[in-house]
Amino acid sequence: MQTISMKYTMIVGKYINLEILRRVLFNDEEIIISDKCIQEVDKSFHFLREFSSDKIIYGINTGFGPMAQYRIEDKSLRELQYNIIRSHSTGAGQPLPSLYVKAAMIARLFTFLQGKSGIHTELVELLVQFINLDIFPYIPEHGSVGASGDLVQLAHMALALIGEGEVFYEGKLQPTAQVLEKNHLKPFSIHIREGLSVTNGTSVMTGIGIVNLLYARQLLNWSVCASVMMNEIAASYDDFISQPLNDAKLHKGQQKIAEAMRKQMADSKCTLKREIELYGQKHEEKIFEHKVQPYYSLRCTPQILGPVYDTLANVEEVLINEINSACDNPIVDPETQNVYHGGNFHGDYISFEMDKLKIAITKLTMLSERQLNYLFHDRINGILPPFVNLGVLGLNYGLQASQFTATSTTAECQTLSNPMYVHSIPNNNDNQDIVSMGTNSALMAKTVIENSYQVMSILFMGIVQAVDYLKIQEKLSTESRCVYNEIRAFFPVFTQDTPKYKEIEAMGKYLKNKKFNL
Structure with missing residues (x-):
């Protein structure tokens, strides 16, 4: 019996939030633009067509x-627009991976939906088709300042929308014209300033940033989970x-991380109660075998991951503000009857x-690497064989060599954490005399x-190997037990040495x- 794949469709207005972005990007849900939004785009177009007929406006009747x-x-x-x-x-x-291209197209779409770009609705409708049909323009990673x-x-995105260049479709790089013909689509036409409107703005860096944020939030979840299991x-x-301890420090992130860890650890039988073990009984020993x-x-995971939590919250606010903004130039405003x-x-x-x-995630990665070192270093943990072998x-060598990978990869993160924001280089005949390097920052x-x-x-x-050695399942x-069982379903306990690169990929x-x- 053949299974028919059903796609969910949602109607969107001029604003989008992170949850809807996640569903469109990862659940493959389709979008339909509300009639009200289309009307606002159309209103902006008709205003600009009339307003620009006898005026000098950048990018319409001037060079760029x-x-x-x-x-x-x-x-x-x-011809100027082409x-x-x-x-x-x-x-x-x-080429930028398709997921990031899709996010960039969504970001471009929502700039147009603000109704301040003066573009024809035909462009919006075609962009929606590209998003829903998973037609991904070929966009190289390098080129933006x-x-x-x-x-x-x-x-490069615009090149595909005018029917030229190449797109990734059904897993293959193909000429755009062929893919458009196959899907009964026509390239958009130039009416007033559509060429400049597509090419001018922050949509690629924003799209990359959205995917980065979604993956970073998942990493934070895992770091909390790993930290609980490490303490178990x-x-x-x-x-x-x-x-009481974490409320004594007035940072929301620290308190949220501690709360999440308490929730996961609530029914653990591995961790100890200080009030029972140390406060509730008399101790005569001079050296305590178990670490106090x-x-x-x-x-210190709440104090380390707390700033990461707070940073991700601010990143989300900025990205959502940006994606719901008009980020091109000039700004066409029918309400004030002006072009700015x-x-x-x-x-x-x-x-x-x-x-x-990237600084926050590098610190999270450093925490993971140090927790890994704790597991692998028998003289530090005192309870496990070297490299949880x-x-x-x-x-046999267990996971000994995998630590090389983790250490070198963490070191690369540390180097990449140097800021791009302060690395402006003037260009474009010094017209662009101070720039953001935002796409480079997003790619890093x-x-x-x-x-x-x-x-x-x-x-x-390493964690699941340690759980098996200690027999604390x-x-x-x-x-924690749910995570352990899910991992063991595809990564069985091992004693003999085998290549682990495929297991690392599967775990990722x-x-x-x-x-x-x-």
Whole structure:
């Protein structure tokens, strides 16, 4: 019997939130634009057509950038719009993965839905078709300085929308014209300023940033889960996550992390109560065999992950504000009957947040690497064999070599955490004399996040091996035991040495796809 795949469809207005973005990006849900939004786009178009008929307006009857001082003759106005698309399709490097391209198209769509771009509704409708049909323009990673937004990468998006260049469709890179014909679609037409409107703005860096944020939130969830399981393995005293202790410090993130850890650890039989073990009985020993306080990588997780939580919250606010903004230039405003020239294409907000995001995730990765070191270092933990090796010591090596991968990957994250936000280089005949480098920042954050999943994957491989060695499966909290069982379903306990690169990859996919929220 053939299974028919059903896609869910939702009607969207001019604003979108992170949950809807997640559903469109990861659940493959389709979108329909509300009639009211289409009317606002159409209103902006008709106002601009009338307003621009006898006025000098940048990018309509002038050249672009430092060429804006040159007036364009009426007979060449359509050619001008095609020229910016074709001339700026100069990207280089690897193609941006389809998920990030889809996010960038959604970001571009919502700029248009603000009704301040003066574009024809035909462009909006075609962009929606590209998103819903998973037609992904070929967009190279390199080319943007982040002001005037993502000119080069957006030009590649526009190139596909005019039926030229190439797109990824059904897993293959194909000529755009063939894919449009197959789907009975026509390229959009130039009416007034559609070429400039597609190419000018922050949509690529914003789209990358949205995917980064969603993956980073998942990483934070996993770091909380790993930290709980690490403390279960170490049989830590549980007062480090107590509410009175964490409420004594007035940071929301720290309190939220401690609360999440308390929730997961609530029914654990592995952790100890200080009031029972140390306060409730007399001790005569001079040296305590069990640590009175565990290492910082176990005990200080609320204080370490709290700032990460707070940073992600601010990143979300900035990204959602940006995606729901008009980020091109000029701004066409039917309400005030004017066209405003400025710099809404400048990507500093995204650049700064992506720098902060990659710093936060690098610190999270460092925490994972230190927790991994605790597991692997028998003289530190005092309860596990070296490298949680369940085979014959000396003959077998367990996860010893995987630590090299985790350590080197963490080091790369640390280097990539240097900020892009302050690395402006003037260009474009010094017209763009200070720029954001926002797309570079977003791409570097993307790499840091990918690296972090690799380190986290190795950490969880070590965690489940440690659980098996200690035979504490039944003592774990309900949530920890669920995670243990899910991982063991595709990563069985091992004693003999085998290549682990495929297991690291499989673990990374599991960590990305599991559904849960902090």
